[in-house]
Amino acid sequence: MAQRRGAHGGNKSDDQQSWREQWEALRHLPPFFRMIWKTSPSLSIGNATLRLLKSVLPLAMLYVGKEIVDEVIYLIDQPDDSQQYLWTLVAIELALAVLSDLLSRAISLLDGLLGDLFANRTSVLLIKHAAELDLYQFEEPTFYDKLERARRQTTGRTILMSMVLSQVQDLVTIISLGAGLVVFNPWLILLLVLAVIPAFVGENYFNQRSYSLTRSWTPERRELDYLRYIGASDTTAKEVKIFGLSSFIAQRFERLSWDYYKANRTLSIKRASWGVVLSALGTVAYYGAYVFIILQTVGGIITVGTLTFLSGAFNRMQGRLQGMMSRFSSIASQALYLQDLFDFLAIQPEIRSRQKALPFPTQVESGFTFENVSFKYPGAAQYAIKDLSFHLRAGEKLALVGENGAGKTTLVKLLARLYEPTEGRILLDGVDLRDYNLSSLRANVGVIFQDFFRYQLKVRENIAIGRIENNEEFALIESAAEKSLADSVVEQLPAGYEQMLGKRFQDGVELSGGQWQKIALARAYMRDAQLLILDEPTSALDARAEHEVFLRFSELIKDRSAVLISHRFSTVRMADRILFLEHGQLLEIGSHEELLAQDGKYAELFHLQAQGYQ
Numbered sequence: 001m002a003q004r005r006g007a008h009g010g011n012k013s014d015d016q017q018s019w020r021e022q023w024e025a026l027r028h029l030p031p032f033f034r035m036i037w038k039t040s041p042s043l044s045i046g047n048a049t050l051r052l053l054k055s056v057l058p059l060a061m062l063y064v065g066k067e068i069v070d071e072v073i074y075l076i077d078q079p080d081d082s083q084q085y086l087w088t089l090v091a092i093e094l095a096l097a098v099l100s101d102l103l104s105r106a107i108s109l110l111d112g113l114l115g116d117l118f119a120n121r122t123s124v125l126l127i128k129h130a131a132e133l134d135l136y137q138f139e140e141p142t143f144y145d146k147l148e149r150a151r152r153q154t155t156g157r158t159i160l161m162s163m164v165l166s167q168v169q170d171l172v173t174i175i176s177l178g179a180g181l182v183v184f185n186p187w188l189i190l191l192l193v194l195a196v197i198p199a200f201v202g203e204n205y206f207n208q209r210s211y212s213l214t215r216s217w218t219p220e221r222r223e224l225d226y227l228r229y230i231g232a233s234d235t236t237a238k239e240v241k242i243f244g245l246s247s248f249i250a251q252r253f254e255r256l257s258w259d260y261y262k263a264n265r266t267l268s269i270k271r272a273s274w275g276v277v278l279s280a281l282g283t284v285a286y287y288g289a290y291v292f293i294i295l296q297t298v299g300g301i302i303t304v305g306t307l308t309f310l311s312g313a314f315n316r317m318q319g320r321l322q323g324m325m326s327r328f329s330s331i332a333s334q335a336l337y338l339q340d341l342f343d344f345l346a347i348q349p350e351i352r353s354r355q356k357a358l359p360f361p362t363q364v365e366s367g368f369t370f371e372n373v374s375f376k377y378p379g380a381a382q383y384a385i386k387d388l389s390f391h392l393r394a395g396e397k398l399a400l401v402g403e404n405g406a407g408k409t410t411l412v413k414l415l416a417r418l419y420e421p422t423e424g425r426i427l428l429d430g431v432d433l434r435d436y437n438l439s440s441l442r443a444n445v446g447v448i449f450q451d452f453f454r455y456q457l458k459v460r461e462n463i464a465i466g467r468i469e470n471n472e473e474f475a476l477i478e479s480a481a482e483k484s485l486a487d488s489v490v491e492q493l494p495a496g497y498e499q500m501l502g503k504r505f506q507d508g509v510e511l512s513g514g515q516w517q518k519i520a521l522a523r524a525y526m527r528d529a530q531l532l533i534l535d536e537p538t539s540a541l542d543a544r545a546e547h548e549v550f551l552r553f554s555e556l557i558k559d560r561s562a563v564l565i566s567h568r569f570s571t572v573r574m575a576d577r578i579l580f581l582e583h584g585q586l587l588e589i590g591s592h593e594e595l596l597a598q599d600g601k602y603a604e605l606f607h608l609q610a611q612g613y614q
Contacts, residue, residue: 028338290314366394370390399571420434
């Protein structure tokens with residue numbers, strides 16, 4: 001980590017690169033505003049219109065103020081003249097002030113509403129896009145860094161919209177005020193620009209350093225979020241207490257957060273120090289212009305009202321121009337962060353439907369065939385599956401057996417096309433699995449994994465996850481619960497199928513591991529799938545309960561293909577055939593009786609396990 005922090009110092013080439021990156025990042029603004037426009041065209045138009053109106057008010061108010069001062073001085077010299085014009089000017093200035101306040105509040109309202117809608121829409125877009133990506137991508141740390149940075153942009157970048165619109169608004173204001181200054185003395189404009197350039201350069205430099213720091217620490221910030229979660233979560237509370245992990249987690253969080261704080265503190269101190277110096281230059285420039293205007297007023301070249309107009313215009317232009325340059329730096333910096341969102345959205349899945357893909361067969365005829373299939377995880381040195389060939393017949397119940405890491409779960413993920421073979425191919429009814437429509441394939445393959453997720457939702461919603469579009473069909477949900485024996489669990493719950501599960505939300509009830517597994521099994525029965533895969537989803541049940549569940553499962557899915565994974569041989573012997581995997585390769589295949597007759601590895605492990613029950 002010291003090496004990482006040492007790299008934050010920066011050098012000339014880094015600075016040149018940062019300027020180039022910032023300018024290039026501005027290309028994301030057009031698609032960003034297209035997303036905002038799609039979010040709400042009416043709010044977008046309303047926001048832009050109100051900002052345009054407000055941008056011309058400063059010039060109008062300064063000019064009215066000038067007229068008021070000149071009129072007051074005139075009336076001091078001519079006390080008998082009518083004051084009607086003076087009070088009319090005061091009334092106009094009051095009306096402009098009220099209008100300015102109303103416009104500011106209306107703009108803030110529209111900014112907030114549009115920002116909330118945009119954040120919601122971007123979050124939905126992020127969720128949908130993540131669902132389209134490949135499973136293996138979620139298993140890569142670099143992908144998680146990209147996902148984390150993109151997730152932070154769903155809310156953090158809504159302020160960019162206000163900043164860009166404010167930039168346009170201030171530009172119109174500066175143009176109008178600049179026209180007034182040019183009329184009296186063009187040199188004031190040049191002095192103004194020279195005064196704000198140093199502050200702009202400094203702000204831009206430190207914004208880039210801040211972005212570089214934040215980006216380079218993404219893995220550490222993810223770890224901080226993880227430590228914060230496991231240190232105070234209902235999921236980990238038992239082990240934290242039993243193993244006394246609180247001090248370990250707290251100390252690790254404190255050490256990592258302190259390292260990040262020190263790196264950020266160094267940058268913040270430098271930024272504040274240079275900010276004072278560069279801001280002082282702008283202040284000196286303003287008072288230099290102010291002295292020049294006073295000398296012209298004392299010399300009778302301009303009136304006192306013009307003095308107030310020019311000093312006010314110069315002051316506001318300096319503030320607006322400095323704000324614009326500083327905001328431009330922030331916009332460029334924000335656009336760099338925005339790039340993280342677009343970079344994530346640009347990631348495309350490799351597993352997708354081909355053009356003119358075939359629909360999944362209405363009725364599987366011959367079944368699934370593995371032809372010399374090998375699979376290697378990205379970046380892995382060894383194959384998880386190697387040169388695997390076998391045939392899963394239509395309507396057959398196939399059990400997968402093997403030690404942990406033998407490749408059983410990888411095999412079923414290949415069947416569901418969650419992974420793509422590195423070598424070889426998988427056929428369905430003689431057609432390459434990649435030629436079928438992906439959505440149609442997934443709809444006809446039901447998988448319940450051992451590490452199924454326990455959703456903090458109602459019971460009926462937890463079951464309906466198996467086919468979520470049927471979450472309002474209570475008869476189907478109740479039928480699935482009955483088949484999985486989850487109905488006995490539901491009967492014990494105070495609110496039945498409307499019971500909230502988990503302790504995250506009010507009135508939630510936590511289930512035991514076995515009860516959760518029956519809920520998860522009900523999801524499999526929700527699917528009208530032609531291939532059902534159970535990847536050790538009953539590991540929390542005792543041997544008798546698991547045997548009953550699988551026996552019931554076999555009876556209820558007649559004429560359908562099924563793949564079962566279990567470490568209990570008393571269960572897998574119910575399958576039509578058993579495939580024994582070792583180191584990702586097929587070691588033995590056949591019925592329970594055939595494998596016992598072979599007296600190979602399966603028979604050895606079966607007899608070994610059987611001795612444990614004697």
